[in-house]
Amino acid sequence: MKTVNKEVKISGQGIHSGLPVNLVIKPSDKPGIFFRRVDMAGTDLIAAVYDNVGETKMRNTTVGMTDGAHVQTVEHLMAALFMAGVDSAIVEIDGVETPILDGSAAQFYDAIVAAVDADKSKMKRIVVKREVTAHAAEILKQLPWFVRIQLWIMNKIAGRKSNGFVKLSPNDGKSLDIKATLIYPEKIIGNQSYEYSFDGTKKSVDVFRKDVARARTFGKYSEWEYLKKRGMGRGANESNVIALNDAGDGTLNELIWADEFVRHKIIDAIGDMFTSGGMVCGNLESYKGSHAMNNLVLKKLFSNPDNYDII
Ligand SMILES: [Zn+2]
Secondary structure, eight states: OOOOSSOEEEEEEOTTTOOEEEEEEEOOSSSEEEEEETTSTTOOOEEOSGGGBOOOTTTSOOEEOTTSSEEBOOHHHHHHHHHTTOOEEEEEESSSBOOOTTSSSHHHHHHHHTTSOOOOOOOOEEEEOSOEEEEHHHHHHHSOHHHHHHHHHHHHHHTOOOOOEEEEEOOSSSOEEEEEEEEOSSTTTSEEEEEEEEOSSHHHHHHHHHHTTTOOOEEEHHHHHHHHHTTOSTTOOTTTSEEEOTTSSOBSSOOSSTTHHHHHHHHHHHHHHGGGSSEEEEEEEEESOOHHHHHHHHHHHHTSGGGEEEO
C-alpha cells in the first residue's frame, strides 16, 4: 500500500460543468482511493471502485450515487494515481467533476509523483485467470430508452457503429498489457491501434510518461455543440480537448502524435482498470472500447472467483 507523503493540490475547470474546481489529494491509512465532496456537507466517502461506478455519461467515468454525492470524470486522475503507485488516498473535491487540466493525465501524474516516496511497496495484483468480454451491445441494452436514443443520434452524427468490445484474458500474470484500437469514419483518426505494457518497473512508468500521459481527450466540434445544448461539455475548449473539424480530416489544435487519439484510450483504460482496487494483470483488448465497457468487463471478471486470483 502506498499513499502520498503530503497534500497535493490541483485546480482547474470541469469539462462538462465548465465550473472552477479544486481538489486536494490527502494521505490516508485506509486501503483504496476515496473521494469526499467537501461542497456537500455530511456526505460519505465515495469509493472509487468498479461496483460504485454510476452512470458513465457516455464520455466519462463517474463514481458514487447518481442521485447523491458523486464525482465525474475520475479516469485521468485514477490513471495518474495508479502510475504513481498510489493505492491509498482521500481526494477532497469541491465540485462534481475533476479538473480537466489539459485533457491528459500528465499534469495529474507530475503533481502526484512529486509527493510519493520511491519505495518498493507493491500494489495488490488481480491476476486474470479466465477470459471475460464486455460488448457494446450489452451496454446499449442496459440503458434507459431515452439515453439509447441520445446515443443513437450521437453515433449517427459521428457515423459510428456500436460493435466494440473490451476483453480481459490471461497473460503471464505479471503485467497489464493493453491493446487499444479505434476505428472512426473521420480520416484524421481512421484506424489506429496502440499497445502499452505496465509491469511495475520504472522503465514502464517512464514509457507511460513519455509516450502516453500527454495524450489528450478528443471530440468532434459538431458533437460539442450537441453536448453543450444538453448541459455537457461546457468547459471544453481548444486548451483541453483535441477538436476534430467537421470534415473529419483535420483538427483545430495541433496534435502531439498522429495517433494521439488512441494513446488517450490507453489512459482511460488504465484509469478504469484501477477501479479494480489494484493492478489488473492480464491482456486488455479494447476494440472501440468505452468507459461503460471497461466497467462491465471488471464486473464480469469479479462476478466469478474462478476468473481471477488476488496476490
Ligand atoms: Zn479520457
